[in-house]
Amino acid sequence: MKNKSKVGKPAAHIILGIWSILILSILWIAVINSFKTSAEIYANILALPSHLHFENYRNALINSQLYRFFFNSVIIVGSTLVILTVICAMAAYVLSRFKFRGRQALITSIIFGMSVPELLLIIPLYSMLSKMNLLDTKFCLILIYVSLCIPFTIYVLIGHYNALPNEVREAAIVDGCSESKTFWKIMFPLSKPGLFAVASFNFVWMWNEYLLAMVFTTSKESRTMAFGMYALQNSMTFTIDYGALFAGIVLMIVPAAIIFMTFHKYIISGVTVGAIKG
Template sequence: MEKSVGQFLGRTGIRIPLILWTIAVLYPIFWMFLGSFKSNAEIYRNPWGWPEVFNFNNFSQAWSNYNIDTSVFNSLFVTVIGAVLTLVLAIPTAYAIERINFRGSKVLFTIYISAMMIPMVLGWIPLFFLLSKLNLLDSIIGLSIVYAVSQLPFSIFVLTSFMSTVPKSLEEAAAIDGMSPYGILFKVITPLTMSGIITVSIMNCIQFWNEYFMALIFLQTKENYTLALAIDYISNEAQYTNAWGTLFASLVIAILPVIILYIIFQRRIAKGMTEGAIKG
C-alpha cells in the first residue's frame, strides 16, 4: 500500500510540472488561433475570449492585401530547393567520408563537425558580398543555396552515422555483380539509410521554413520576401493600422504547415534521431 502511494505521488510530481509546461506552451498558440478569427474590435474588447463569429476575413486580407500568397510560394521554393540541394551535396559527401578511405577523410569530417560549432552569424557579411558579386543578392535562388550550405555539416553528421551501419558485404556483393560505385550509392546505400535521409530532410525543411535573419539580410524587395519577412512587415504595419487580426491570421498560415508536418512525421523524426544517435 505504501509502495503504491509512493509511486502515485512520484508520478504526480512528475506529471504536474509537465502539464503546466504544456499549458504554458499551447495556450499562446491557442490564443493566436482564436485571434485570427476575430475583428479588431473584438480583439480590443475581449482579447482573451472566444470570437463572436468565426470569420475568415483576416485570412483573405492577409492573402491578398499583404501578398502572403507570394511569400508562401517564396518560402516553399527556398524550403524545397534548399532541402533537395542539401541532400544532393550531403549524401555523396557522407558516403565518401564514411566508405572511401582517402587521405584527409578524417580531417575533412572533423572540419564539417567543427563547422557545426561556428555561429552562422560570422558568415553573414562575407556571404552578403559573395552573393553580390555573383548577382544572387535579393534572389530566392541565392538564398536557397545559402540555406543548403548552412545545413551541410548537420546533414553530413547524421547521414554518416546511418551509413556506418550498412554492412560492407552488401557493397562488395553489388560490386561483384558489376554495379558501379554510383549504383552502389544510390541503389544500395540510399534505400538502407532512408530513415536518416527522411529525418534530415524534415529537420532541414522546418529550419528553412522558419528562418528569418538570413532572409532579412539577403532579400531586399517585397516580391522576394519569405513568409517570415512578410509577417515581420505585417507586424510593423499593425502598430499603425491595427491589423492585429490579419497578423494573427498570417502567423497561423506560417505555423500550420510546420505543425501538420511534425504531427505526421513525429514518430519517424524521433526514431531517426534515436537510431542515428545509437548507431553513430
C-alpha cells in the first residue's frame, strides 16, 4: 500500500479527530437526550440524564410501531436496489463505452432528470399509478423508487465505467467474447465497488424517504419504516416529547448502520489488478 509514514500519523489523527468530535458530540447529544424527560432536555441539553428514562424508547417503539414496518422497508428497499443496480449498470456501461447517435441526448436527459425536485412528480405519478390500479402496493413504491433513482445511479456509474481500464474489455473481445458476455463476466464484476457504493447511497435515500411513502401507500402491508419515523417525529413535535423523538432517531439509525457497515467492505474492496498487469 502507500507510504505509511509514521511521522504524520499523530497529526492526521488530530485533524481527523476534530471532525470526529463534531460528529460524535451530536450523536452523543441525541443518545443522552433520548434518556431524559422533556423538561430535563430544556434545562440543560448537554447534561447527563439524572435517571435513565427507558420509557422514551418504549414510547417511541409502541407509538410509532417502527418495527412493524421493518420488513416492508427491507423488501421494498432491497428489491429496488437489486433491480436498480442491474439495469443502471447495463445502461451506464453502454453509455460509457459505445458511441452512437443519441448518446449525448440521453446523457443530457439524465442530467435533466437529476435536477428535478421529486415533489413535483408526486401528483402526475399518482394519477398514473391510480389508473394502473397499483396504488398502495409494495410494487408501486418499488417502481417509483427505481425510476426516481435511475438518473443519479446511471450518472455515477457512467463515471465509474469511464474510469475502468479498457484493455480488459478489448482483450475479451479479441478472444471472441460477445459484448453481452464481456459485460456480465468481466466488466460488471470489475465495477463492483462502484456498484456497491451507489447502491448504498440509494439505500440511505430510500431508507429515510417518507413523503412518497405517505402519499402512495395507506395500508400496513405497504407502509415503510421511514414513514413510521416521520409519524413519530411529527407526533413528538406536537407533544413536545423530544425525549421520545431522540429515542426514535437512535432506533432508526441502528438497522441502517448495521446494513451499511456490512456492505462497507464490498465498497472498499480493491480492484483485481492482476488481470491487467499480470
